[in-house]
Amino acid sequence: xxxxxxxxxxxxxxxxxxxxxxxxxxxxxxxxxxxxxxxxxxxxxxxxxxxxxxxxxxxxxxxxxxxxxxxxxxxxxxxxxxxxxxxxxxxxxxxxxxxxxxxxxxxxxxxxxxxxxxxxxxxxxxxxxxxxxxxxxxxxxxxxxxxxxxxxxxxxxxxxxxxxxxxxxxxxxxxxxxxxxxxxxxxxxxxxxxxxxxxxxxxxxxxxxxxxxxxxxxxxxxxxxxxxxxxxxxxxxxxxxxxxxxx
Numbered sequence: 001x002x003x004x005x006x007x008x009x010x011x012x013x014x015x016x017x018x019x020x021x022x023x024x025x026x027x028x029x030x031x032x033x034x035x036x037x038x039x040x041x042x043x044x045x046x047x048x049x050x051x052x053x054x055x056x057x058x059x060x061x062x063x064x065x066x067x068x069x070x071x072x073x074x075x076x077x078x079x080x081x082x083x084x085x086x087x088x089x090x091x092x093x094x095x096x097x098x099x100x101x102x103x104x105x106x107x108x109x110x111x112x113x114x115x116x117x118x119x120x121x122x123x124x125x126x127x128x129x130x131x132x133x134x135x136x137x138x139x140x141x142x143x144x145x146x147x148x149x150x151x152x153x154x155x156x157x158x159x160x161x162x163x164x165x166x167x168x169x170x171x172x173x174x175x176x177x178x179x180x181x182x183x184x185x186x187x188x189x190x191x192x193x194x195x196x197x198x199x200x201x202x203x204x205x206x207x208x209x210x211x212x213x214x215x216x217x218x219x220x221x222x223x224x225x226x227x228x229x230x231x232x233x234x235x236x237x238x239x240x241x242x243x244x245x246x247x
Contacts, residue, residue, distance in 0.1 A: 001048060002026040002127065002226065003074040007057060007066060007114055008084025008161055010037025012183030013133065014079065015060070017081060022046035024223070027074045031055055031066035031184045032033035032084070049074070058105040063113035079123040079226040082111035083133040085151075089144040089192035100147050107151035108158070115162055115173070123169045129226045130166075132159055134175040136245045144192045152177075156237055165236030170216045172234040174225050181242025182212040208243030 004021050010016050010032040018028045018041055028051040032038040035054035039192055042050035053069040055062040070077055086106045088099060111132050120130035137145070138153040163173040180186070180203060193199040204210060218240050224230055225238070239245055 002087050002224070003070065003075060003076050004076040004079045004081065005114070005118070006081045006083060007031045007033065007063070007110065008133075008180055010034040010041060012104040012185050013178065013181060013215045013218045014081070014083040015041055016212040017042075017083070017219040018044065018050070019044065019197040020219040020223055021215070021226075022048035022050060024048070027051075027052055029066070031057070031062075033057070055111040057201070058102050060105075060109070063110050064117040065189040067114065067117040076125065077118055077128045077232070078125045079131065080114050080118045080122070081131045081133075081222060081226070081230050082114050083150075084110060085133060085185070087145065087148050088236065089188045091144060092146070095146070103147035104151055106186055107148070108154045108163075111155060112158060112162075115166075119166065119171065122129060122166075122171045127226075127228050127231070128160075128169075128171040129230070130162065131177045131222055131225050132172065134177045136177050136179040136239060136241050138177060139239075139245050142189065148242075149209065155157075157180055159178040159237070160197065160235045164218065167234055172225070172235060174230075174235070175237040176218060177223070177237055177239045177241070177245075178213065178218050180212045181208065181214060181215060181218060181240075206247075207226070207241070208247055211242065211243055213240065 025047040038052035042052040093146040132154040137151040
């Protein structure tokens with residue numbers, strides 16, 4: 001069974017992915033700023049073990065500490081799923097340097113530091129994988145969300161660079177690009193809209209599948225990228241958006 005670190009997952013995509021890994025017998029440590037939520041998730045009963053580690057991934061020391069916690073809990077590491085993110089919406093004039101820097105720290109710097117810390121452990125895994133949660137926001141833009149779009153686009157470049165460097169060691173690095181997934185994470189976007197209800201209806205009409213996605217729609221793609229079935233997939237980006245970015 002595999003040993004997994006999920007960074008960011010007390011709710012939404014991370015939580016459902018933790019459940020999916022554990023259903024198939026994998027051991028998962030969830031690192032999240034929400035201590036109570038992480039501990040509740042870890043306490044759910046599945047075939048695979050669950051563990052929780054409370055940390056603020058904006059702290060430069062936190063990613064390395066999360067990796068060490070996972071290795072201590074499970075004796076090694078096979079997959080890192082860097083899923084933590086910040087979505088902040090505000091008019092351009094209201095952005096501060098601190099708000100910008102915190103978004104970059106969690107959305108872009110933490111995935112890099114997680115990979116850096118995990119690489120020595122992944123090198124001795126039989127099936128090592130790193131997965132970043134980017135977004136269709138890397139491909140399209142929305143007003144009020146400059147840091148989110150910039151960081152999610154940055155993850156695509158980061159994954160390509162790390163894939164080139166780590167592939168000789170057998171470590172795969174890929175991105176998933178979820179579209180509109182119905183989770184609490186998107187609340188800042190909806191609150192920024194003049195009429196959130198009308199905006200959501202308009203959005204759903206623009207998605208060819210005519211619905212927002214569910215966390216389980218993304219979890220299956222993460223499990224694929226972590227599996228041996230994806231052993232020749234690296235430096236790639238898989239869009240999970242119901243066709244939203246295709247039209």
